[in-house]
Amino acid sequence: MDSQRAAAVRAIAERHAGSRGPLLPILHAVVEELGHVAEEDVATIADVLNLSRADVHGVVTFYHDFRRTPPVAHRVELCRAEACQAVGAQAVFDAVTQRYAGDEDVEIGQVFCFGNCALGPSGTIDGRLRGRLTAELVDAELEASR
Ligand code: FES
Numbered sequence: 001m002d003s004q005r006a007a008a009v010r011a012i013a014e015r016h017a018g019s020r021g022p023l024l025p026i027l028h029a030v031v032e033e034l035g036h037v038a039e040e041d042v043a044t045i046a047d048v049l050n051l052s053r054a055d056v057h058g059v060v061t062f063y064h065d066f067r068r069t070p071p072v073a074h075r076v077e078l079c080r081a082e083a084c085q086a087v088g089a090q091a092v093f094d095a096v097t098q099r100y101a102g103d104e105d106v107e108i109g110q111v112f113c114f115g116n117c118a119l120g121p122s123g124t125i126d127g128r129l130r131g132r133l134t135a136e137l138v139d140a141e142l143e144a145s146r
Pocket residue numbers: 079080081082083084085112113114115116117118120121122
């Protein structure tokens with residue numbers, strides 16, 4: 001176990017431990033400050049909060065927002081909800097996931113509505129909301145940022 005990381009996780013957990021319902025704020029802070037919730041972080045957080053590892057693990061794995069692996073260089077999230085599906089989101093998703101399969105610098109995720117339905121297919125590229133997406137627009141933006 002990385003003792004520096006364990007100390008950082010413990011400090012985050014202790015900072016929130018006295019608050020009401022501290023587990024979710026702790027997990028958000030770990031992701032924000034350290035990039036992801038590593039498997040070994042679960043034991044540290046459980047120890048500080050006097051919870052079982054299973055309790056913490058269950059929460060970490062239930063919510064997709066709590067990354068469990070280190071972040072990659074670029075993240076594309078594509079909307080797969082109905083309004084975007086009606087204007088071609090499936091084809092964009094299929095093309096983008098196929099094109100970047102095996103690319104360790106690009107992670108493709110799915111979201112079910114960004115609230116940008118009128119401009120579908122919608123998605124985010126490195127956190128920037130985009131509308132009227134095509135696979136070619138995703139490629140161009142990723143290439144420009146590499
Ligand atoms: S359905 Fe895609 S943004 Fe709402």
